[in-house]
Amino acid sequence: MLTVAVSRLKAKDPAKRKGAIVVNPGGPGGTGITYPLRLTSRGPAPLNTDFDLIGFDPRGVGYSDRIDCDVDFHADLPPTATDQEFLTAIFDANAKFNEQCAAKDPDFVQQLTTANVARDVDSIRAAMGEQNIGFYGASWGTALGAEYRTLFDSHVSAMWLDSVMPPSMNLAAMDDDVADVREKRAAQFFDWLSHHDAETTSAPLPPRCARSCWPCATNSRRTRGRPATPTTTAARSAT
Incomplete structure (x- = not known):
């Protein structure tokens, strides 16, 4: 039951x-x-x-x-690891976690x-x-x-x-679709900022930010004085 x-x-x-x-x-x-x-x-x-x-x-x-899975889920990498090494380690850690967790109660x-x-x-x-x-x-x-x-x-x-999912669960295609939409929305947002910059009191926004430009976002007024943080996405498998 x-x-x-x-x-x-x-x-x-x-x-x-x-x-x-x-x-x-x-x-x-x-x-x-x-x-x-x-x-x-x-x-x-x-x-x-x-x-x-x-x-x-x-x-x-x-x-x-x-199932309560308390198995170790950790990817131990040095700060100098490349993006590919990081993503591979995350994938391997996920696979290990799934395998050990499923072994607790396969049925x-x-x-x-x-x-x-x-x-x-x-x-x-x-x-x-x-x-x-x-x-x-x-x-x-x-x-x-x-x-x-x-x-x-x-x-x-x-x-x-x-927000309908496709018939087949292709995580790579789904991530690409999300990235494409965000890219278009970012371009619209930066274009709006470039045309309303006079209404702000902080540093001017570079005109190139009227185009989709993620570095502009990380270096703009909203993150001034803080280091930009790269973002990576790892696919998570589901049983």
């Missing part, structure tokens, strides 16, 4: 209650037990007027049944699938006595929503998928 932790934020107007919406913030591996409360300060907040918002920790996460790890989490969602629906439920998911939560609708289409009243 598996235990899944569930939370409920009741509709603010019980007389107008229309049903329940299960919500998931993404991950995989992200806790969702407090997500209904967090949504009340964001765009979907009006949903809580006449719908219960249902959060939960997916199996393997947070307050639900999980439990093997059933940590999106399809099984979708089945847990339907168990939550049934336990609430609801014939149909709504679903709101962001990031990986969109993959969960798509899986739920595939398995239990007749139990879905409505679905809102935000």
